[in-house]
Amino acid sequence: MARVRLSVAERREELLRAAIEQIEARGVAAVRIADVASALGVSNALVLYHFSTKEKLVAAAFTHAAEDDLAHLRKLLGRRTTALRRLRSAVRWYAPTGQAKGWRLWIEGWAAALREPVLQEVTRDLDRRWKAALAEVIAEGVAAGEFRCPDPMGTALRLTALLDGLAVQLTSYPGAVSRARAQEWVDEALAGELGLEREALTAPER
Numbered sequence: 001m002a003r004v005r006l007s008v009a010e011r012r013e014e015l016l017r018a019a020i021e022q023i024e025a026r027g028v029a030a031v032r033i034a035d036v037a038s039a040l041g042v043s044n045a046l047v048l049y050h051f052s053t054k055e056k057l058v059a060a061a062f063t064h065a066a067e068d069d070l071a072h073l074r075k076l077l078g079r080r081t082t083a084l085r086r087l088r089s090a091v092r093w094y095a096p097t098g099q100a101k102g103w104r105l106w107i108e109g110w111a112a113a114l115r116e117p118v119l120q121e122v123t124r125d126l127d128r129r130w131k132a133a134l135a136e137v138i139a140e141g142v143a144a145g146e147f148r149c150p151d152p153m154g155t156a157l158r159l160t161a162l163l164d165g166l167a168v169q170l171t172s173y174p175g176a177v178s179r180a181r182a183q184e185w186v187d188e189a190l191a192g193e194l195g196l197e198r199e200a201l202t203a204p205e206r
Helices: 008-026 033-040 044-050 054-077 083-094 103-113 117-143 152-172 179-193
Strands: none
Touching: 008 033, 008 044, 008 054, 008 103, 033 044, 033 054, 054 083, 054 103, 054 117, 083 117, 083 152, 083 179, 103 117, 103 152, 117 152, 152 179
């Protein structure tokens, strides 16, 4: 059966998604242009036409994944509800016990970023934008009198540090921490940072 002819943008999207899947499965170091091409049934030359080197393909794949994550974060934080509910939704989605995908991908990215300046810039930018978005909604909640937090950016940093660390434990060392216990720690940390009781995170809206 002949392949459907795709636009340049559609083809790049297809290649990037295939690259993300291959990185998650094989790791940054092991993945090859040929793996991405084979996954889609296309030639190596086609992949190289759009991304002239493996390094450029990998960097573009991580950038694509980062933008997907940030778009979902903006959707959660843009809902018409209280700052507390928006913040809780974002934290629970981002947590390794939630519905966010790709923790294996980002652990690979963090490791590779130690040696690849381009990847380091991608992961640093994603981290910075996540913290800024969380700090912004925390500040909104403080202004609305929903909770107390003298340092929204510090809170955002501590929360993401906890979530990233739990992601490593749950992804790299299965069984080291139960998902239920990890979720308890996330909820306790969020409530503590906001000067609330843990039960306030699940209280119905008035």
